[in-house]
Amino acid sequence: MKQTDSEKPGVSRLALFLSFSRISLSSFGGAIFWARRELIDRQRWLTEREFVELFTLGQLLPGPNVLNLTVMIGHRFAGWTGALAAVAGFLGWPCLVVIGMGILYQHYGALPQVQQMLTGMSSVAAGLLLATVIKLAMVLPRSWWPWLFGALAFVGVGIMRWPLLWVMSALGPLAVFAAWKEQD
Amino acid sequence: MDRLDLSGLFFHFLILWFLAIGGPSTIFPDIHRYLVEAHGLLTNVQFAELYTLAQVAPGPNAMYVTLIGWHLAGWKGVAATTIPLLVPAVTLTLLVGHLNERYPNARFGRVIRRGLMPITIGLVFASATILMRTVNHDWRGYLITLFTVAVVLRQPWNPLWLFGVGALAGIVGFV
Numbered sequence: 001m002k003q004t005d006s007e008k009p010g011v012s013r014l015a016l017f018l019s020f021s022r023i024s025l026s027s028f029g030g031a032i033f034w035a036r037r038e039l040i041d042r043q044r045w046l047t048e049r050e051f052v053e054l055f056t057l058g059q060l061l062p063g064p065n066v067l068n069l070t071v072m073i074g075h076r077f078a079g080w081t082g083a084l085a086a087v088a089g090f091l092g093w094p095c096l097v098v099i100g101m102g103i104l105y106q107h108y109g110a111l112p113q114v115q116q117m118l119t120g121m122s123s124v125a126a127g128l129l130l131a132t133v134i135k136l137a138m139v140l141p142r143s144w145w146p147w148l149f150g151a152l153a154f155v156g157v158g159i160m161r162w163p164l165l166w167v168m169s170a171l172g173p174l175a176v177f178a179a180w181k182e183q184d
Numbered sequence: 185m186d187r188l189d190l191s192g193l194f195f196h197f198l199i200l201w202f203l204a205i206g207g208p209s210t211i212f213p214d215i216h217r218y219l220v221e222a223h224g225l226l227t228n229v230q231f232a233e234l235y236t237l238a239q240v241a242p243g244p245n246a247m248y249v250t251l252i253g254w255h256l257a258g259w260k261g262v263a264a265t266t267i268p269l270l271v272p273a274v275t276l277t278l279l280v281g282h283l284n285e286r287y288p289n290a291r292f293g294r295v296i297r298r299g300l301m302p303i304t305i306g307l308v309f310a311s312a313t314i315l316m317r318t319v320n321h322d323w324r325g326y327l328i329t330l331f332t333v334a335v336v337l338r339q340p341w342n343p344l345w346l347f348g349v350g351a352l353a354g355i356v357g358f359v
Contacts, residue, residue, distance in 0.1 A: 024243045028344045031244055057284055060297050062204040063273045064244040071277045083278070087270065094243025095250055099262065101237050102254035109233065113355060120328060120354025122236040122319035124346045127332025129209060129312035134337060136305045146302035153303040157213045158310025161221060164214035168203050171303055179299030183291075 009045055011077035013085040019043055020070055020089035031066040031090075045077065067091070143182065149175045188225060188257055190264045197249065197268035204272070206304030208246035212311035215249070225256060232318045240347050325359050 019038055027034040032055070039046050046054070058068035067090065074086030108114050140146045149171055156167040196218055200211040212235070219225045226234070234255055238248035246269060253265030284293070320326050332346050353359055 026242070027244075028240070028242055028342060054281075056297075057281060057293070058277070059207075060205070060293050061272065061276050061280060062202050063269060063277075064208055064246040066244055067246070067269070067273045068277045071273050072281045075278055075281070083274070087273075091243065091247075091266075091270075094241055094247045095262070095266065097241045097243070098238050098247045098251040099254050101241060102234075102251050105234070105237060105251075105255065115233075116354040116357065116359065117351045118233045118236055118354065119319055119321075119325070120350035120352070120359045121240070121347050122232045122315060122350075123325045123328035123353075123359060124332045124343075124350035125232075125236045125239050126312050126315040126319065127329040128239070128336060128343055128346070129308055129315065130329065131333045131336035132209065133305055133309045133312060134333065136301065136308070140302060140305070141298070146305075148302075150302040150306035150309070153306030154309050157307055158313055161213075161217050163217070164203055164211060164307075165199055168303070172300060175303055176296050176299035180295045183295060 009077075011043075011045060011082070013078050013082055015043075016074050016078060016082050017085040017089040019045075020074075020086045021093055022089075023066075024090045024093050027066075035066055035069060039073065045073070141182070145175075145178045145182070149178070189223075190257060190260055193256075193261075194264040194268060197265055198271060201268045202272050202276075205300050206307070208244070208249075209311050210304055210307040213307060213314055215252075216314055219252065226252070228318045230255070232315055235315070240344065321359070324353075328353055328359065 058065045070090045074083035235248045238251045249265040253261035
């Protein structure tokens with residue numbers, strides 16, 4: 001079944017809840033791969049192009065990218081309650097899992113073996129963040145201003161430990177202005 | 185350690201999530217500053233451990249805020265840290281999604297994204313350095329971090345395997 005951009009298949013709230021539950025529960029280390037697989041390949045609710053457009057929009061907005069995608073898709077197919085059903089599926093299960101982890105941590109977090117295990121895992125978590133930075137930096141435009149803004153954000157928030165709100169209010173508009181000037 | 189002020193926590197997180205363009209890792213440094221440095225609600229190590237634990241849970245990696253909320257104040261804490269995460273997603277996303285359907289070729293979206301991208305990079309780098317300074321006590325910790333970077337940049341492995349390697353290294357006493 002091939003669908004065009006204009007027609008929207010009828011999707012029930014239950015189907016939204018179940019699909020986003022499946023995406024959420026299978027996504028370890030990044031939900032986007034599973035979202036694409038479920039929404040395009042399995043359910044055929046979206047075309048490749050629609051998916052990319054919604055995802056790009058989700059990236060532009062604050063918050064977890066795939067959560068923004070979840071809200072848009074739920075709303076698109078079944079209105080407000082559809083968005084709610086999709087979000088419940090997407091966030092509900094991880095919420096319960098991390099609370100379970102919280103309970104275990106309160107009981108066993110102080111054991112030396114657990115401490116050592118978590119230290120090793122935290123070194124990995126830091127590596128994942130660092131790798132993200134490198135991947136992102138590789139697609140930066142080849143000019144001086146992005147590096148300047150990146151460095152200022154790092155120094156302001158990471159070294160000076162100023163509140164993010166101040167740093168973003170100062171740097172955000174300037175950075176967008178620089179990108180706008182460069183475009184012309 | 186300050187007395188836990190749940191409504192203060194709620195409003196701080198609410199502001200942060202509106203600033204989280206580029207994903208949850210961008211607000212990690214400020215969450216750390218607020219909880220560890222400004223209010224002393226968690227130690228450096230507790231913060232790093234809760235963040236890491238949540239990374240091996242399914243779902244979006246933002247769920248570390250839910251885990252921190254639970255650790256601080258149970259269900260009320262979960263509400264105080266998790267509801268703010270939903271607010272921009274629900275309000276802004278639907279608003280902008282609507283505008284985008286109306287004006288599909290507006291180019292300010294692209295300009296905003298291109299402009300903010302370098303700031304995102306700087307903030308995620310700050311997150312990585314804060315975490316490294318906390319958990320890597322000597323060269324062995326940094327070795328695991330660098331090993332992770334090298335693998336992620338070359339192989340499309342699921343990060344869970346890497347967390348497994350890190351856990352094993354910890355248990356055998358390497359770090």
